[in-house]
Amino acid sequence: MKSPIYLDNHATTRTDPRVLEAMLPYFTENFGNAASRNHEFGWTAEQGVEKARKQIASLIGANAKEIIFTSGATESDNLAIKGVAEMYAEKGNHIITAATEHKAVLDTCKKLEKHGYRVTYLPVQGDGLIDLQMLKEAITDKTILVSIMYANNEIGVVQPVAEIGKLCRERGVLFHSDAVQAIGKIPVDVNADNIDIASITAHKLYGPKGVGALYVRRRSPRVQLTAQMDGGGHERGMRSGTLNVPGIVGLGEACAIAQRELAQEMERTRALRDRLRARLEAGLDEVYVNGSMEHRLPGNLNISFAYVEGESLLMGINDVAVSSGSACTSATLEPSYVLKALGLGDDIAHSSIRFGIGRFNTQEEIDYVSDKLIDVVRKLRELSPLYEMFKEGIDLSTVQWAHD
Amino acid sequence: MAYSDKVLDHYNNPRNVGSLDRASSSVGTGMVGAPECGDVMKLQIQVNDATGIIEDAKFKTFGCGSAIASSSLATEWLKGKSVDEALQIKNTDIVNELSLPPVKIHCSVLAEDAIKAAISDYRKKQGSDVAVTAAQTVA
Numbered sequence: 001m002k003s004p005i006y007l008d009n010h011a012t013t014r015t016d017p018r019v020l021e022a023m024l025p026y027f028t029e030n031f032g033n034a035a036s037r038n039h040e041f042g043w044t045a046e047q048g049v050e051k052a053r054k055q056i057a058s059l060i061g062a063n064a065k066e067i068i069f070t071s072g073a074t075e076s077d078n079l080a081i082k083g084v085a086e087m088y089a090e091k092g093n094h095i096i097t098a099a100t101e102h103k104a105v106l107d108t109c110k111k112l113e114k115h116g117y118r119v120t121y122l123p124v125q126g127d128g129l130i131d132l133q134m135l136k137e138a139i140t141d142k143t144i145l146v147s148i149m150y151a152n153n154e155i156g157v158v159q160p161v162a163e164i165g166k167l168c169r170e171r172g173v174l175f176h177s178d179a180v181q182a183i184g185k186i187p188v189d190v191n192a193d194n195i196d197i198a199s200i201t202a203h204k205l206y207g208p209k210g211v212g213a214l215y216v217r218r219r220s221p222r223v224q225l226t227a228q229m230d231g232g233g234h235e236r237g238m239r240s241g242t243l244n245v246p247g248i249v250g251l252g253e254a255c256a257i258a259q260r261e262l263a264q265e266m267e268r269t270r271a272l273r274d275r276l277r278a279r280l281e282a283g284l285d286e287v288y289v290n291g292s293m294e295h296r297l298p299g300n301l302n303i304s305f306a307y308v309e310g311e312s313l314l315m316g317i318n319d320v321a322v323s324s325g326s327a328c329t330s331a332t333l334e335p336s337y338v339l340k341a342l343g344l345g346d347d348i349a350h351s352s353i354r355f356g357i358g359r360f361n362t363q364e365e366i367d368y369v370s371d372k373l374i375d376v377v378r379k380l381r382e383l384s385p386l387y388e389m390f391k392e393g394i395d396l397s398t399v400q401w402a403h404d
Numbered sequence: 405m406a407y408s409d410k411v412l413d414h415y416n417n418p419r420n421v422g423s424l425d426r427a428s429s430s431v432g433t434g435m436v437g438a439p440e441c442g443d444v445m446k447l448q449i450q451v452n453d454a455t456g457i458i459e460d461a462k463f464k465t466f467g468c469g470s471a472i473a474s475s476s477l478a479t480e481w482l483k484g485k486s487v488d489e490a491l492q493i494k495n496t497d498i499v500n501e502l503s504l505p506p507v508k509i510h511c512s513v514l515a516e517d518a519i520k521a522a523i524s525d526y527r528k529k530q531g532s533d534v535a536v537t538a539a540q541t542v543a
């Protein structure tokens with residue numbers, strides 16, 4: 001077993017060696033600019049790009065012409081939201097999103113608010129899912145876009161995307177979904193899911209960093225976006241800039257592998273995740289899963305170990321790469337806004353660990369990590385005044401804490 | 405974040421973990437912080453009533469590694485000191501000893517507050533009016 005163990009696959013994934021192999025020739029012999037129309041170098045690069053476009057489209061049930069390449073999901077989210085806002089400004093100025101979205105969506109919406117747009121941030125329910133009735137009621141005749149992520153990057157909760165899309169379609173509102181965490185992990189089909197625009201990034205599905213795509217529907221409805229990057233008019237005028245050919249080839253290959261292996265990989269990661277959870281719950285009391293277990297990515301486990309602070313927990317498992325929603329691990333000293341949006345107390349957010357299990361994890365690793373974590377939690381609980389109070393039967397919510 | 409060797413040492417081998425008899429008149433208990441802030445420190449001292457010397461100190465901490473190390477270090481420093489000497493311990497001494505980075509200064513402030521709260525509790529039990537005010541060190 002190799003150390004350290006990587007269980008942070010929502011942050012990024014290792015590039016699959018097969019993806020790397022597909023990319024390499026595009027750094028060396030096939031180094032051409034895909035926009036060079038009059039020589040072999042350009043044609044070869046273009047062929048690589050067009051093959052990738054098909055591979056991506058095929059994974060999500062789209063047409064290759066509907067795929068626009070970008071530098072990653074942050075750019076894709078920006079282009080989707082700002083591009084729609086600008087293009088449809090005459091139709092309306094209202095956007096609906098959710099409290100648990102990625103910062104690439106939330107901060108883009110905040111920026112638009114400064115420019116006169118109105119944004120509704122839907123709360124989520126205790127399990128992390130949005131309330132469809134609430135969404136329905138939030139849509140007005142000024143609403144131009146609904147942006148709701150497919151699967152959450154912290155709690156792995158999968159939204160009822162098809163129903164959201166159906167509702168939007170009925171009301172003539174465009175639907176964008178940040179599908180970064182879902183694509184390649186669970187089946188995504190832009191037609192069955194009624195998605196008009198979807199953000200994709202390669203590095204979350206075993207491709208390279210710094211390359212992504214935006215799915216932009218071409219018919220019923222035909223979505224138009226105002227470009228956010230001006231220049232040579234690449235990508236149907238929606239995104240100028242010389243294409244990152246090796247990266248795009250890698251994204252395509254990553255999608256092709258995902259499409260072939262999706263079913264078996266889902267089953268494998270789910271089994272590992274369930275094993276991790278079962279072992280932790282058997283070894284410890286007072287552990288809580290955050291977010292819906294039913295509507296969740298197979299490789300995600302977000303779990304709180306009550307009465308133990310997350311950063312001290314990470315210190316005890318320093319040969320395991322995971323992340324925590326604890327404030328002490330963040331630069332701002334604020335606990336995870338996603339966990340807070342579930343209505344969890346800050347104390348539970350401080351005690352949370354996010355596991356992201358992926359393609360390269362093994363059962364041996366899961367067993368090692370669960371044993372080690374159980375040891376560390378037990379040790380830290382011996383150190384914890386809160387666990388002591390809990391064991392004495394004191395209800396912590398009734399205690400008057402000395403705030404400064 | 406990279407931790408200093410001293411923080412790691414206290415984290416891996418915390419000194420004086422445990423609890424003293426809260427009800428005893430020679431024990432002072434300080435509990436500072438709050439769970440929703442991600443840190444709660446309980447620090448207790450056992451004082452020899454005749455000599456005024458702190459004979460034992462114990463802690464329990466819910467918080468990051470630096471908070472655990474700060475309180476563990478505090479109990480080491482407290483033992484053998486008089487109550488008055490103990491009041492001289494400053495959060496900056498803890499910061500220097502553990503090489504805490506700026507974002508972790510508040511963990512040391514908490515330890516200083518816990519010392520002050522424990523001494524204050526002890527003095528209250530002893531009927532002394534010497535009030536101890538928790539230092540409002542800016543983190």
Ligand SMILES: Cc1ncc(COP(=O)(O)O)c(C=O)c1O
Nearest residue numbers: 072073074102104153178180201
């Ligand atoms: C849900 C979600 N959206 C967007 C992003 C940003 O992606 P990128 O790193 O490609 O900009 C991430 C990853 O950090 C993510 O998890």
Ligand code: FES
Nearest residue numbers: 328443467468511
């Ligand atoms: S207790 Fe939060 S940073 Fe130390």
